[in-house]
Amino acid sequence: MIPASFKYAAARSVEEAVGLLADQPDAKVLAGGHSLLPLMKLRLANPAVLVDINRIPGLDYIREDQQIGRLRIGALARHIDFERSDLIRNRYPMLWEAARGIGDPLVRNRGTMAGSVAHADPASDWPAALLATNGEVVATSPRGERVLPIDGLYVAILTTSLNPDELVTEVRVPIPDPRTGSAYEKLERKVGDYAVIGVGVQVSFNEAGTIANAGIGLCNAGSTSIKARRAEAFLVGKPPAPDNINEAARLAMEDSDPVEDDRGPVDYKRAMVRELTRRALSRAFHRAQGGN
Numbered sequence: 001m002i003p004a005s006f007k008y009a010a011a012r013s014v015e016e017a018v019g020l021l022a023d024q025p026d027a028k029v030l031a032g033g034h035s036l037l038p039l040m041k042l043r044l045a046n047p048a049v050l051v052d053i054n055r056i057p058g059l060d061y062i063r064e065d066q067q068i069g070r071l072r073i074g075a076l077a078r079h080i081d082f083e084r085s086d087l088i089r090n091r092y093p094m095l096w097e098a099a100r101g102i103g104d105p106l107v108r109n110r111g112t113m114a115g116s117v118a119h120a121d122p123a124s125d126w127p128a129a130l131l132a133t134n135g136e137v138v139a140t141s142p143r144g145e146r147v148l149p150i151d152g153l154y155v156a157i158l159t160t161s162l163n164p165d166e167l168v169t170e171v172r173v174p175i176p177d178p179r180t181g182s183a184y185e186k187l188e189r190k191v192g193d194y195a196v197i198g199v200g201v202q203v204s205f206n207e208a209g210t211i212a213n214a215g216i217g218l219c220n221a222g223s224t225s226i227k228a229r230r231a232e233a234f235l236v237g238k239p240p241a242p243d244n245i246n247e248a249a250r251l252a253m254e255d256s257d258p259v260e261d262d263r264g265p266v267d268y269k270r271a272m273v274r275e276l277t278r279r280a281l282s283r284a285f286h287r288a289q290g291g292n
């Protein structure tokens, strides 16, 4: 349970951090440390250098930017910052619910959304929630910045399409349209645990009251975080009738591919994808119609 030896560098700016990452191919970013350090203790990760970004000023923001139509989240915004934010609670209830369900207070006090997105653990809640919102990451390297949709970021377990010298400096979420609702459902064995299954949902209505957009992200339901595309496509243009919710939930289950482990057998997990999708859709539609 003791990590292999490594060098440590505390960056004071984004430029310094990306320079350190570029100089040393076997370097890793240290953000909250709540995923990286356990892996290092188990010697499943053995970086030669840790580039600590915690002392870079000005990266802990969560704010809406009407000019680009995005909620902008800095790399050092921690899970607790979402939980405590009235903006998130009132305008992005799925993100608020997802944040509150992550680990325990110790984890939420240090862990960051950007770190969770970069870590690419399919059992993490943020990637599923962000897939439902069509979120993006801003990746910064010595070559400049690029904006990547989170849909497409996940290549395999713990593997993204980010380059090793890229720092996620920001996560972005499109500002929702007026008739939008969202919800996050998580089943856990006990408080503080990772999800058995988690489901994030965001839906919007058009003026006629039919579904204009639907986003559904699945947590711990496959080897990567999953966007339930067939369920999303099925809902568009339909009313939020119970039969449509049930069929979308069935399609989300079809899109899932969980494995058996100590959180349960495959059939149970697939059934939970269906049920949690049904619940999350019902609550998101209620919110999109003005409910709480």
Ligand SMILES: Cc1cc2nc3c(=O)[nH]c(=O)nc-3n(C[C@H](O)[C@H](O)[C@H](O)COP(=O)(O)OP(=O)(O)OC[C@H]3O[C@@H](n4cnc5c(N)ncnc54)[C@H](O)[C@@H]3O)c2cc1C
Pocket: 028, 029, 030, 031, 032, 033, 034, 035, 036, 037, 038, 075, 101, 102, 103, 104, 107, 110, 111, 112, 113, 114, 115, 116, 118, 119, 123, 124, 125, 126, 166, 167, 168, 169, 192, 193, 194, 195
């Ligand atoms: C007991 C426990 C329970 C937990 N329960 C849950 C849970 O229920 N749900 C859940 O979603 N998570 C859970 N977690 C994980 C936790 O949320 C982590 O904090 C999070 O997944 C990673 O964020 P971090 O800031 O700690 O990243 P770190 O551990 O610092 O880094 C994780 C990885 O991402 C890379 N990285 C970090 N930041 C960046 C960046 N800005 N740019 C590029 N790469 C970066 C690192 O190099 C590393 O490879 C739990 C953790 C623990 C220890």
